[in-house]
Amino acid sequence: MTKMTASDQSANNRPPSSPDSNPPASLIKGRTIWISDIHLGYRDCKAEYLLEFLDNINCDTLYLVGDIIDMWALKRKFRWPQQHYQVMLKLYELANSGTRVIYVPGNHDEPMRRFCGNFFGPIEIIEEHVYTCANGKRYLIMHGDAMDAYINLSHLTRFFGDIGYNLLLFINRWANRWRKWMGQPYFSLARLIKENIKGAKDAIETYQNEAMDEARRRGFDGVICGHIHYPAMLEQEGIRYCNTGDWIESCTAIVEDFSGEMRLLHYSDQVEWQRQQVASKDTAQAA
Numbered sequence: 001m002t003k004m005t006a007s008d009q010s011a012n013n014r015p016p017s018s019p020d021s022n023p024p025a026s027l028i029k030g031r032t033i034w035i036s037d038i039h040l041g042y043r044d045c046k047a048e049y050l051l052e053f054l055d056n057i058n059c060d061t062l063y064l065v066g067d068i069i070d071m072w073a074l075k076r077k078f079r080w081p082q083q084h085y086q087v088m089l090k091l092y093e094l095a096n097s098g099t100r101v102i103y104v105p106g107n108h109d110e111p112m113r114r115f116c117g118n119f120f121g122p123i124e125i126i127e128e129h130v131y132t133c134a135n136g137k138r139y140l141i142m143h144g145d146a147m148d149a150y151i152n153l154s155h156l157t158r159f160f161g162d163i164g165y166n167l168l169l170f171i172n173r174w175a176n177r178w179r180k181w182m183g184q185p186y187f188s189l190a191r192l193i194k195e196n197i198k199g200a201k202d203a204i205e206t207y208q209n210e211a212m213d214e215a216r217r218r219g220f221d222g223v224i225c226g227h228i229h230y231p232a233m234l235e236q237e238g239i240r241y242c243n244t245g246d247w248i249e250s251c252t253a254i255v256e257d258f259s260g261e262m263r264l265l266h267y268s269d270q271v272e273w274q275r276q277q278v279a280s281k282d283t284a285q286a287a
């Protein structure tokens, strides 16, 4: 590991698809983008979608908010598909071409925590981070597993523990294969199920409240975290809560624009957006 500073090359060094193509190569522009819970090495990781997403972003800073590599899954069964390797390459490529990439380890990649304060090539590893938005608001950036201590674990383990969660993902996988076959965009069935199970709903709410309390206690305006695979953006008593979601079922990211506005972006929205762009281009050409 060596300490190095990111080069100041253009953040997007790829040529656009045609000289005057509109939109340009990067569809999603922002000051900062947060993603988490990628779970590389786990069979349900949506690396294919993530690669497409990473190909289309252009930002000053990219945060990886934990559970990037699923060391628990790798320990159970080692699998490292080509696309998972490509995600790592893509993150390195972004970090080498002017994007500041900050990696905040989670509980599934907990061994990485011992390297906090160091650089993995061009990627910075930081345990927890204070982020100041373009509008001056200060956010606490953490993976969020520290909040488990406050939660009734029986709820969490019941729904995020292996059997229930794996079953949920199994259903999700087949439902989406069916949707793909029918030409429908990706949709998180797992999310719909979670929203309708009371125990899961309670655990999610407790987690959100505890994360906001933590931010309040420590004098922040908000918190950006991951961990529970439940993307959300809410505000309570002046404290903002942003959850990045995951790339197993939700395929989401938090994006800050250059005025400091935050939004939650779904991968399927991006696909829809691209489809509209192509459609409007076709109509323009036909006219």
Ligand SMILES: [Mn+2]
Pocket (backbone or CB within 6 Å): 066, 067, 106, 107, 108, 143, 145, 226, 227, 228
């Ligand atoms: Mn986690």
